[in-house]
Amino acid sequence: MRIFAIHANHVAEIAADAAGLADLQLPEPGYLWLSVTRTELEHLQPPLQAALQNLCKLQLLDLHLSDLLNTQLPSRFDFTSQYDLLVFRGLAVSGTEAASPGSQPLNHLPKRGGPPILRRIDTNPVGFVVFDRVLLTVHPNEHSLRDIYAGRLLAASGTDVPHASAAGTPDSRSTGARGIPANPADLMLRIVNQMVDAYLALRRDLSQQLDHWQAELLNPKTRFSNWNALLSARLSLHHLDEICEDQRAAIQDWIEALKSWPEHDELLSKHQRDLLHVRSRDVLEHIERVLHHVQRLEQNAETTVQMHFNAQSHRTNEIMRTLTVLTAIFLPLNLIAGIFGMNFEFIPLLHMSHGFWWAMVAMGLTAAGLVMFFWRKRYLERSPR
Secondary structure (H helix, E strand, O other): OEEEEEEOOEEEEEOOOOHHHHHOOOOOOOEEEEEEEHHHHHHOHHHHHHHHHHHHOOOOOHHHHHHHHOOOOOOEEEEOOOOEEEEEEEEEOOHHHHOOOOOEEOOOOOOOOOOHHHHOOEEEEEEEEEOOOEEEEEEOOOOOHHHHHHHHHHHHOOOOOOOOOOOOOOOHHHHHHHOOOOOHHHHHHHHHHHHHHHHHHHHHHHHHHHHHHHHHHHOOOOOOOOHHHHHHHHHHHHHHHHHHHHHHHHHHHHHHHHHOOOOOEOOEOHHHHHHHHHHHHHHHHHHHHHHHHHHHHHHHHHHHHHHHHHHHHHHHHHHHHHHHHHHHHHHHHHHHHHHHOOOOOOOOOOOOOOHHHHHHHHHHHHHHHHHHHHHHOOOOOOOOO
């Protein structure tokens, strides 16, 4: 569990334990960010509810607690008169995160031949509870998102970053330019935007994998046999499409709820309200970009498979056409050979010294004439590759 006191341009991390929850106080001015894992929430429900009662004068509903503890819940949004709840499925692309309890893999890929990028993709739900001056986030047990963004906040405020790894510590110039979130809703949107950016980062790897398969499918000199992996990839893309649809619906519901907030709020200025609307639309636009890309990959994969089978059918038709033309050329020759092979005593040219050569000339002219005829009809042309 990690707790941060955020106000103005200063971020301070508060020592967090079960006993210290009862002594939490809201900073003046500012707000608190309470970040717990799903296991911590399960074991610290009574003290956490007591801390929320002390800080916000209310507690979480039991149904919302169940939603925050549910590892299979899709992205969704819900609200009460006192707080808003957003569950957003984030992406885990690491060995520890992919193996964490409750992670939802996109598919069950075959042991061999499966695409590495899709094999590494799992999703985990992250819960956000937005109060007026408190943000409660519930993360998976093994999830680096909280620590990375906490490192950004501390770096932006000029505070030492003891918990952030060297790889996760951002450049102070990029964080300082963005400033400190002004309120809990702003902080939630920034974290969600970072989660969506992880989906955007997948586009290059997914495109490269699908492009590789497209090249194999359309290459006439190769025989594609990795159909199980391709089918799993198509199912994965379809599942990812559903995840993005749920994310978009959740953010759209959040935007609609944001429009219903009271116009005159002493804790939220007009500028901050406009900033929330802008950030919400920006997150929605990022989700739609991911959704558009996934749908385009689905369409490309489907089109490539259809083109592959059409090319195979066209190749088969060309082979059958060539065999048919050859059969048509030799059919009259077989007829002539069959006539002269009849068991009759008197057959024209049979007893002539030049009869054999006359028959061969007739057969050659017939074959040449048929070849020229089929050539004029373009039955013997090869399709350009």
